[in-house]
Amino acid sequence: MSSKALRLGTRRSKLAMAQSGQVADAVSQVTGRSVELVEITTYGDTSREQLAQIGGTGVFVTALREALLKGEIDFAVHSLKDLPTGQPDVLALAAVPEREDPRDAIVARDALKFTDLPRGARIGTGSPRRMAQLNAYARGHGLDIETVPIRGNVDTRIGYVRDGELDAVVLAAAGLTRIGRIDEVTDFLSVDTVLPAPGQGALAIECAADNADLIAALGELDDPFTRVAVTAERSLLAALEAGCSAPVGALADLPPLSAPLERGDPQAARQIVKEMRLRGIVGTTDGTRTVQLSTTGPVPETYDQAMALGRELAAEMLAQGAAGLMGEQAQ
Numbered sequence: 549m550s551s552k553a554l555r556l557g558t559r560r561s562k563l564a565m566a567q568s569g570q571v572a573d574a575v576s577q578v579t580g581r582s583v584e585l586v587e588i589t590t591y592g593d594t595s596r597e598q599l600a601q602i603g604g605t606g607v608f609v610t611a612l613r614e615a616l617l618k619g620e621i622d623f624a625v626h627s628l629k630d631l632p633t634g635q636p637d638v639l640a641l642a643a644v645p646e647r648e649d650p651r652d653a654i655v656a657r658d659a660l661k662f663t664d665l666p667r668g669a670r671i672g673t674g675s676p677r678r679m680a681q682l683n684a685y686a687r688g689h690g691l692d693i694e695t696v697p698i699r700g701n702v703d704t705r706i707g708y709v710r711d712g713e714l715d716a717v718v719l720a721a722a723g724l725t726r727i728g729r730i731d732e733v734t735d736f737l738s739v740d741t742v743l744p745a746p747g748q749g750a751l752a753i754e755c756a757a758d759n760a761d762l763i764a765a766l767g768e769l770d771d772p773f774t775r776v777a778v779t780a781e782r783s784l785l786a787a788l789e790a791g792c793s794a795p796v797g798a799l800a801d802l803p804p805l806s807a808p809l810e811r812g813d814p815q816a817a818r819q820i821v822k823e824m825r826l827r828g829i830v831g832t833t834d835g836t837r838t839v840q841l842s843t844t845g846p847v848p849e850t851y852d853q854a855m856a857l858g859r860e861l862a863a864e865m866l867a868q869g870a871a872g873l874m875g876e877q878a879q
Contacts, residue, residue: 553582554762557612557621560587561701566727567751568625571645571769575623578768586621588612613639616756623755623766627723628747628778631754633786642766643753647774648722650749650799652678652742654735655706656716661735665693669715672698672708676795676833678718681742683835695833702727722749743797743829743840746781750774776847776854777801777824783858784828788865794874797829800857803844822847828861830870839870 554575558568565585572583588611609631612624616639628644635641654662654671665671671693673679679695686693696714698705702723708714718737724730753769755762777800790796803825824847831838843861848854862870 551581553584554579554623555586555621556583557586557588557615557624559608559612560589563702563723563727564625564627567627570726571625571751571753574645574769575766579765586615588615588621613754616754622759622762623753626752626754628750628752628782629745631747631752631782633782638757639754640757640759640763641752642755642763643768643770644775644778645751645753645769646771647777648725648749650744650801651721651739652718652737652744652748653721653724653730653733654716654718654737655709655732656734657709657712659734660716662716662737662741663689663691665691665715667692668694670694670696670713672696672705672714672717674699675718675745677745677797678742679833680795680831680835680838681797681829682718683833684831684838685741685835687835702729706732720744720748739799739801739827743799743827746785746796746798747778750778773847776851779851779854780824780826780848780858783855784826784862784865785858787859787862788830788870788874790830790874795831795833796874798827798858800824800826800854824848824857826857826861828865830865830873832873837873839865839868839873841865841868 556568556572556575558564568585572585576583609626612626613636615621616624623642656665671682673695674697682693682695685691698708698717702719705717705719709717721730721733721736724733753766755766780800781798784798785796788796801824803823823844825842825844827840827842829838829840841861841864843857845857848857
């Protein structure tokens with residue numbers, strides 16, 4: 549491989565720049581080459597419409613992929629949850645590094661927990677998935693909340709709380725960690741309360757499919773367990789024929805069976821626990837109806853096995869009416 553600097557394409561947001569900078573450092577260590585960030589504006593960055601209205605799928609990705617195909621950049625870093633489930637043959641998903649915390653997090657006024665918010669609390673989120681599950685949980689537990697659609701970067705969203713316009717906002721814990729603002733979280737939402745978006749907390753490193761040397765180098769950053777987990781989640785999403793703005797939550801993880809997990813040692817747990825649990829949920833944004841199912845099986849040894857796991861759970865969800873709930877969301 550040449551000693552010329554590698555060009556990493558990234559969105560311009562503070563979060564995208566932070567996570568791309570972290571990947572750039574890791575790639576430099578692996579390849580011995582310097583990495584320069586190339587800032588690219590995507591349609592999702594410039595549009596002020598809600599993601600559900602502009603389609604969601606690919607709006608943060610297309611411009612980066614076009615730059616790759618034109619040879620303007622050598623590789624790109626995406627938040628995996630923004631990546632369409634169909635992978636173009638001309639591009640390679642070269643690496644999925646170890647996943648950050650997949651949970652959603654609350655930033656609320658007066659350091660309040662979710663269940664301590666006052667009656668009528670206004671909670672901001674740009675995600676139909678979060679709205680559906682927050683409203684479903686509130687209905688089931690006698691909470692009185694109003695979910696409010698919002699857009700904007702982390703500063704803008706947290707600003708709604710600081711300015712008193714909203715009582716709380718919901719953000720991805722992984723993003724707050726990557727920009728050094730995790731201390732502002734007032735509550736973490738258990739995945740038993742709100743399932744994250746498929747692939748949430750994971751990054752995707754993409755390059756041209758014909759660049760074998762770069763694929764091999766970037767592959768050093770790949771985490772096999774994260775890869776099979778998100779493959780199962782995204783396979784479920786694809787089988788439901790839903791885009792990344794649909795009210796679909798999914799998480800593939802290790803069943804909470806082992807002492808290593810209790811000690812906060814997921815690497816040791818992976819060596820002991822041989823099963824993976826996949827959970828999925830679809831719901832109407834008002835929370836009145838949901839379809840939530842799970843399955844547990846051996847940790848997939850191949851990506852085909854992971855995809856099969858996702859398709860099987862999706863088929864069960866569709867049999868219980870999941871498509872109808874997503875259809876209501878689209879109307």
